[in-house]
Amino acid sequence: MTFGFMGLELGKRALQAQNRSMEVIGHNIANANTEGFSRQRAEQVTTYPFTKPSLTMPAGAGQIGTGVKIASIGRIRNEFVDARIRNESKGLGYGEKLKEGLYELELIFNEPTEYGVRESLDQFWESIQELINNPESLVVRNNMEQRGLALTHSINFVAEQLLEFRKDLDTQIGYQVTEINSLSQKIADLNYQIAQVEGTGRKANDLEDTRDLLLKGLSRLADVRLVKDERGQVSVSLGGRRLVQGDYYQLIDKAATGEGGVLELTWSDTGAPVIITSGEIRGIMDVRDETVPHYQKGLDTLARDLVYFFNEQHQQGIDLYGDEGGEFFVFENDMALEPARYITVSSRISEDPKRIAAAHDIDSIPGGNENAIELANVFTTRLMDDGGSTFNEYYTSFISTLGVQRHAAENLTENQEHLLHQLENWQESISGVSLDEEMANLIRYQHAFNAAARLINVTDQLLETLIGLIR
């Protein structure tokens, strides 16, 4: 039989193993609320058994267990779920930015309320009806001029807001790029550290958790692809180019060289454009480059057609002085590049509302209203879209399209969110720290620790007894 110090050694190993396990539990409990933390588990394995030689029995007592040791401390995590999460994150990032952008547009257009462009159109039409009823009244003419101004102001206001919004989006893209660059750098750093640790055969659990968290953040921003090598390093590529490889990372530059002075993203080494097809950045870019310009264009069309058709009719009339009606609406800039921003009531009219041409010929001043009737008809006749819609209908369909788009974006985002939530729950269910479980394990290890201590105690007593015999 083996006797003597082996029991002490075995007990010591047990104490160390249980102690280490309890430390791991302590680490788990401490990080129960740490984002991205995966619970860790100390893997207890038996130490290599000792084969006792036997003189009388070749088989002898066989192998004697030599105790326990911690083979490794691993983190419990499903990397497949991580990949799924990253994949869905970019979709969610894209959808959310689209949704936010459309929501912002809804706020800018401020419909359906009694304060938007539609109401201004209605009120302007009402003021023309007043002109029909009282073409000679200066009060009515002033009112019409003011309503005209209110209409152009409301269009100007929306146009300005759209422009502002587009600039804000551009700024946001700038921040996002900075974020990507900083993430790449951190990931590259972690790659280096992890390779150092894992090269020695150990596991860099906490560093990997941190890196996973960063990668998740990165994939929310853009559609990155990951490859993990045998040394535990992660290569990240974006649009076919390496963003991070090992401890090397590639920066992305931004410069206001795009159409209309917007930011364009390029690789800092080659200057080639960065191709991003999903994620938050793509979402913002789509809002910036497609959604907002679409509504700007629509509003411009409304302003341009309003000026064209209304002026055309107004010029056919005769004002209170017997002169031909000039332009009612004008553009403040001669180029008329951004009609919605620059549409206003001509100074000729606003300085002297008698210039509003209500009559159709010189003999009908001041009571003649035939041109005023035609002016009112401009608003009820389907002039826009090649005779497809009135100004009001055009604007309404415009807003309704916006609504449909946001509704769709919201549904998409909601689905995506739900999916992501499920995946995160899944991961949490695998990696999350359960305090009850940890407590139970703690008790388990505590008891094992107690028992091992008792073993040492007993061994000690045995040795004492033995030594006492000699005395």
Place this chain on the structure above:
Amino acid sequence: MRITNNLIVSNLLRDLQKNNYLMEKSNRRLSSGKDFRLPGENPVGTSKSMLLRTGLNTNSKFIKNMDEGIAWLEYTDDALGDVTELFIRARELAIYGANDIHDQTSRLGIAEEMDAIKNSIHMISNSDYAGRFIFSGEKTDTEPYRVDGSFYGNDNYFQMEIGPGNYLEINLPGSVVFGNNESIVPYSRESAISMLEIVSRDLREEGEIKNLAVSANSSLSMLNAEDLQKGHYSFTVTKDFSSGTAVDAQVIEQQNHLLAPQRPDSFFNGSIGATSTLVGGVPGNDSPYSGSLELEVLEVNPAADSLTVQMLGHLYDQEGNYYRVHEMIDLDMGALENGAIFSLGSDSLNGEDDFVLYSTVDRDGFADGEFQAGDTVILSLSSALSAGTGYDKMEVDFSTAGPGSSTFTYYFHSGALNDDFADENFDLYFQTLTQGVGHGFDGRLELRFAELESGTVTFDYEKGRVGDRIGIMDDFIDTLLTTRASLGGKVHRLELNKNYLESHELRLQSLLSVNEDADIAATILELKIQETIHRSALASGARIIQPSLIDFLR
């Protein structure tokens, strides 16, 4: 599945968040009363709401338009109602006054009441609705009727939109009911005001009778202007054939009331300055124009050496075409001499067929006081042809085959004689047809009885034809009644339309409400359910997240 504490907490929080979101949504529905707030919450509903709101705005504007239209029409109708009553009274007075049993004093009394009626009608004809003259046509800033009965509005209607693409004429040009003094045919449509003034004057003059006799082969001339004062006359020409030999019997036929005007030299001129003859003219040899013009200096502008002259009058050409002249001429006195200042006809100023008005004063500036605003001259002119306008306006043609007598009665109205011609040895000239300040025709009455070899023609004229006016008053009253009937029809139409639009408004409102208003009962119920869920989530959450194994380890 392994459930961790964080899973429980985060799921609980997520669910609570969702509950809160739903409750907030329900609460917002309840507090705002609206089912949705942004287009994305209900895109179809949004566009529906926007269109419905525009529909509501439009509808309520049309209703307001109709209210205004009804007020305007009713105001017009009230005015016409008053006028109708005044006319009925005027008619009674005319019948009364036409009766020969009244003496001059009582006729004067009637005439005074007639004047009062005329003034009332004049006042009503100039009624305004919120500063717009309702009987002026499109000239709503101009009083339509002057005191002399001339009309300064126009005959145009204007419309109001009372429904989508639905227009209604809202005004009534005064000329339709009050006349406008411009008609070719006198009596038929001079303005009510002129007519009443004439009636009033006729009443004062009624009953004076003058006789003139004319012998054979002579023409009747009334050389003394006093013989034909303003007023209404009837000539009765009776030819007695009993003792004579009938040659060609003749009938006097009246083509038109424009009496054949004739002046031998066809030259006309007049002065509107204190000293100078300012204007005049020579019609071309065959100038077809006849008529009269009044020129009045409106404005004297010594600084600019210019005069503004208003020209008002009437001209006929030989075809009987009528021209109304209503021109303002700025005469530059410093620049031209003896030039043509106005022409009618072809574009050539000196064409023979044209009517040309010349300035005959040397226009190299003018002295102080030479011209005064208000200086007036009336120019009368006739065509060079002996038949005046070249269109026999009056033929005298007795046509009985045997002995007997034939009577022809001719009515005409005379204005004041132009003093220019009073002393001259011309045939009789007078203004005729229309009353007033000379905006009438000038004409001459010449009766020649060349074939009358024996016997006498008695030529009587009688002033005052009040009775003749009764028929005209009836015409006016008829017009007023039919006009009022059509106004009533319009008001009725507006009211029906308004009722329709008001019920339409209700419909639109209920559609809008169905479309965007929150269903309060359903929302409260939903909120109740959400609240229950939320409460149970809170309760169960509170129970499961609190205890942990630690609590039970001693």
